[in-house]
Amino acid sequence: MTEAAIQVGALAKEFGGLRAVDGVTLSVAAGERRALIGPNGAGKTTLFHCITGTLRPSSGTVRLFGREVTRLAESRRTALGMGRTFQISNVFTDLTALENLTLALLGTDRRKWIVHRPIGAFAHLRERALEGLERVGLADRADRAVRELSYGERRQLELALALNSNPRVLLLDEPCAGLAPLERQRISQMIATLPRAITLVMIEHDMDVALGLADRVTVLHRGRVILEGTPAEVQANPEVREVYFGHV
Secondary structure (H helix, E strand, C coil): CCCCCEEEEEEEEEEEEEEEEEEEEEEEECCEEEEEEEECCCHHHHHHHHHHCCCCCCEEEEEEEEEEEECCCCCHHHHHCECCCCCCCCCCCCCHHHHHHHHHHHCCCCCCCCCCCCCCHHHHHHHHHHHHHHHHCCHHHHEHHHHHHCCCHHHHHHHHHCCCCCCCEEEEECCCCCHHHHHHHHHHHHHHHCEHHHHHECCCCCCHHHHHHCCCCEEEEEEEEEEEEEEEHHCCHHHHHHHHHHCC
């Protein structure tokens, strides 16, 4: 793991007088699994937004496989191989799981601008959508409306949506948040089995999940990186234990 998939240089994001991200510099190697942890309000999701293009940083740079993307729109970053999930479930609840994924695939298809064609006319996309649902264990839920799925199954669907564009880099924002223990285990196992061709960066509050999946861990506090190291190094660090757990 030598080539940098993501490079962030002196990145900052201000909201009025609040500096939510304060000079963050980090480098994530291609194929790496990186966990981003820190207490609430540490700036983790804001940093994600700046990396993916949801927000434009106040200063600093973002590079994707060596190419500067700091000012590129989210759609351009997606086309270059960046995918993500969100902290809050973001799917069409009145549509089926299969329809959600088919629509996402249609957005990347060159024939999407052909009007007056029912979605059923895109048989090749339906097949790809079914394969995507199979990949995350939702094949038997393909024709169920999303509102009928459990919260954990919705998170599985979001993972399928994120993977539909064949990302080279995938950013996961609290993939196990709000899940029951068995659902958390299932999502964690799915993430663990993703190929190393996909670089993973994840925000996760469940320390068992974060430290169990990560090669390296970056700890944020008040918008700044206070430590970066292996899971063992982070667990043993007194400052992290004080900041994150409230004791040494």
